[in-house]
Amino acid sequence: MPESIPSLSPFQVREWFNALPKDDFVGQRVLLIVPDATRTAPLPLLFDALFREVRPHCQSLDVLVALGTHPPMSDSQIARLLGIDDDERRRLFYQLQAFNHEWDRPERLLTLGTLTKQETEELSGGLLSLEVPVQINSRIKDYDLLLVLGPVFPHEVVGFSGGNKYFFPGIGGPEILNFFHWLGALITNAGIIGVKDTPVRRVVDAAASMIPQTRRAITLVVSSDNSLHGLYYGTPESAWSNAADLSSRVHIKRYDRPFKQVLSCAPPMYDELWVAGKCMYKMEPVVADGGELIIYAPHLHEISVTHGKLIEQVGYHVRDYFTKQWDRFKDYPWGVLAHSTHVRGGGTYENGVEKPRVQVTLASGIPEETCRRINLGYRDPKTIDVESFANREDEGVLLVRKSGEYLYRLNQ
Structure with a gap:
């Protein structure tokens, strides 16, 4: 059975956010990237704590839902996801822009570069060898800092979810998505799920390294009842690594x-x-x-x-x-x-x-x-x-x- 890991109280969560390095956000245009409603996470608490601590320091703070290829959410659905009611949306969050990822609109995608045949062959351990264009939501051009906020769970395609996976496939284009999903299928779900170092994770990290903006992540480990067991801040790679270690103790x-x-x-x-x-x-x-x-x-x-x-x-x-x-x-x-x-x-x-x-x-x-x-x-x-x-x-x-x-x- 999973270990019994203590959970964080709302007070402890707010204290954690209070301790974030504020210098990372001063004067920055911040794009917050969050999961949609198909992931368990206490987003209302987390978003409120983040907004209170970070928004006073940055130039702007907007939200992009990392849909991958999931159906888009309405503005009111996104607001509810973040714990914002209609009155608050009008009075307190009127400056907040909220966007859905649009993977199927070529005009909304920005090409960052290409993974070469040699790179994909090396990253996949020889399973696949082809050129793959790396595309991402073009809205990132309007921001200085891309901040991921989301949970980490065992995952059938990448091993453990979270981290740079919020960029690819979260806000990525179809070619890179199709490539690494099929790579995961070739390895098989049983061979990859709950494994930390996987060829697919290496592909995701390699694609994310092409993003010119500063990348940071707040990763979390949460039980299915929304109990929060851990929060980590840092680069998407480091914050994800720490959360994946805890997820392996909580979620298996x-x-x-x-x-x-x-x-x-x-x-x-x-x-x-x-x-x-x-x-x-x-x-x-x-x-x-x-x-x-x-x-x-x-x-x-x-x-x-x-x-x-x-x-x-x-x-x-x-x-x-x-x-x-x-x-x-x-x-x-x-x-x-x-x-x-x-x-x-x-x-x-x-x-x-x-x-x-x-x-x-x-x-x-x-x-x-x-x-x-x-x-x-x-x-x-x-x-x-x-x-x-x-x-x-x-x-x-x-x-x-x-x-x-x-x-x-x-x-x-």
Whole structure:
């Protein structure tokens, strides 16, 4: 089980922000980069503490939501994310500009440079060798200091989230996103999640080093109940490294034996399968060969607002289904293919026969016909009694009530 790490009180959090080196912000135009609503974080407390301590010293402070390719948020949704009510937005935060990242608008992207074939081959350990343009949200040109504020969790593509990942893919362009997501897929979720030093992290850091503005980060480690266990400030690399070390103690649960069946309950913040796939990513290592992982999400009715049509064309498949038919799939966005393999998990594809290691079943608002078409199992969520899965670990059955952020691993 994870260690019992003390949590910080609101007073301690404000004292921590009070101790930030104010000289870093004097006279600076600051762009604060934050996660969207699909990440657990006490953002209202953190933003309020940051605003009170930093805003008096800087020339300006604006917010950019690191959406990656997630759907955009309205201004009122961003305000609520930061803990600002409508009256405060008009009276106290009228100077604050809040932006969504726009990954799919070429005119909103700035090209920083290119990762060469030699660089990508070296960074990927020989798995991929191609030129990759590095693009980022062009709004960074209007600021002196880019300040990341966000949590660190075990992550299926990069090992641990956070740090420079808020730049790529958070506010990055599609080419670099597709490149390193597919690199992570080639390594596989099981091989990369919860690992600190990964080829994908090296790619992300190399891309971030091209940013001309000063980069700083406030990283945090938070439990699923929003208890805050650690705060770190520094370069994105150093602040992330410290948070990843703590995340490995807070967010990883270990078991001696795998489970034949797991009911993985998606929280409401996962409102499409694109993000609810985390309920598989984090659980895959403890599902037995031939076992079943059920993503229980009665509230979920979308595969993906952004990528749904492409996913319905491709379906969910193991990695080798794509690599052994590469000419057929190479022109699809590689980020979509990566998502497909991560949800489907490990397995083989030999002589035209696909054999996933785990059965993945959706118990959601997505119809049975759609589930079958995208190569996932289906169960009517109304037929599932969640409590019937509780306290049955000795039988090989595991209930996870809020899945997607804690990584489950076997001790060996």
